[in-house]
Amino acid sequence: MQIRNNEQWLSDLSTPGPDQEAALQDLRAVIAKGLPYGVGKYLSPDNPQFEPLIDEATQETLLRVLSRLDSFEGRSQFTTWVHKIAVRIALTELRRRKWRDVSLDNIIEDQNISAAQRIVADSSPSPETSVEQADMLTQVQRFIMEELTDKQRQAMTTISIQGMPIAEVARRMNTNRNALYKLLHDARLRLKHRMAQEGLTPEDVLSVFE
Amino acid sequence: MDWIRSISQKIRILFKPTTLNPQSNKMMLTKLMHMVEQTQEEEYSCDEVMQLLDEYAEMVSHGEDAEKMMPFIKHHLDMCPDCREEAEALLSIIQSKQI
Numbered sequence: 001m002q003i004r005n006n007e008q009w010l011s012d013l014s015t016p017g018p019d020q021e022a023a024l025q026d027l028r029a030v031i032a033k034g035l036p037y038g039v040g041k042y043l044s045p046d047n048p049q050f051e052p053l054i055d056e057a058t059q060e061t062l063l064r065v066l067s068r069l070d071s072f073e074g075r076s077q078f079t080t081w082v083h084k085i086a087v088r089i090a091l092t093e094l095r096r097r098k099w100r101d102v103s104l105d106n107i108i109e110d111q112n113i114s115a116a117q118r119i120v121a122d123s124s125p126s127p128e129t130s131v132e133q134a135d136m137l138t139q140v141q142r143f144i145m146e147e148l149t150d151k152q153r154q155a156m157t158t159i160s161i162q163g164m165p166i167a168e169v170a171r172r173m174n175t176n177r178n179a180l181y182k183l184l185h186d187a188r189l190r191l192k193h194r195m196a197q198e199g200l201t202p203e204d205v206l207s208v209f210e
Numbered sequence: 211m212d213w214i215r216s217i218s219q220k221i222r223i224l225f226k227p228t229t230l231n232p233q234s235n236k237m238m239l240t241k242l243m244h245m246v247e248q249t250q251e252e253e254y255s256c257d258e259v260m261q262l263l264d265e266y267a268e269m270v271s272h273g274e275d276a277e278k279m280m281p282f283i284k285h286h287l288d289m290c291p292d293c294r295e296e297a298e299a300l301l302s303i304i305q306s307k308q309i
Contacts, residue, residue: 034303034306035303037302037303037305037306038299038300038302038303039299040302041298041299041302042295042299075262075264075265076264076265076267076268077264077268080264080267080268080300080304081264083264083300083303083304084260084263084264084267084296084300087296087299087300087303088260088296090299091292091295091296091299095292137239140239140242156242159291160241160242160245161238161241161242163291165291165292166256166290166291166292167292177256177292178255178256178257181255181256181290182255185249185253185289188245188246188249189249189251191242191246191249192246192247192249195246201247202243202244202246202247203247205239205243206239206240206243209236209239209240
């Protein structure tokens with residue numbers, strides 16, 4: 001494999017011809033060698049899906065790199081930039097596979113079941129504490145209902161509380177990850193401002209439950 | 211859009227005070243309060259982090275104080291599990307010296 005600096009990678013990849021073909025071949029090898037180190041934590045190399053995933057992500061990465069060469073700003077090694085793209089492609093696909101059989105409806109149902117189970121499992125608090133906690137919870141719930149939109153409540157429940165990947169929820173809500181993160185940020189900020197207006201800090205709220 | 215209405219109804223039920231038990235929802239409330247506590251007025255979006263993630267990961271791998279030099283990236287990674295996973299994966303690749 002030819003050793004290239006950033007400028008050489010860009011130069012070789014930017015014009016169709018033998019240099020581009022050689023650079024693509026080398027880049028394919030770089031991705032295929034490095035990407036398993038990034039994916040191994042999420043999918044065992046022994047899994048029969050592992051190699052096909054690396055192959056597919058490598059191919060997709062090469063296409064995306066060629067189409068976005070002009071967006072490389074030289075802030076890192078070119079190969080680090082390429083691996084960043086490869087990681088995004090591979091992990092997005094892994095998340096899609098992991099969550100494909102789970103609907104947003106199911107997640108919300110599960111949350112109800114799990115809450116019910118905890119009610120049974122919890123030891124009964126003293127009546128005084130229980131009332132204090134119930135009051136605080138009611139107050140926080142009122143903030144949530146008054147400050148957040150349905151979409152923000154849905155996003156917070158599935159992503160922030162239940163742990164579903166942002167990219168997966170975004171796909172199902174027909175939006176994108178960036179927009180959904182901004183939606184969540186706005187929701188958190190609204191709650192923070194409302195609590196400040198009401199003279200409440202997160203510590204105040206949690207102290208009632210300790 | 212029926213499914214959105216259906217989910218919205220369920221979320222309304224979920225957050226209705228009468229359906230919640232303070233003890234059983236402590237975990238949810240704790241998560242929510244920690245998120246609110248860490249929320250900043252201005253936060254980087256996923257796209258902004260994606261743009262700088264390669265530079266950030268190289269700084270971390272070189273032992274530089276990336277958290278101090280790029281605090282908005284670090285904060286976003288704390289708040290966004292998707293970006294955090296990708297940052298960790300990229301770092302694993304860099305540290306494997308396979309690039």
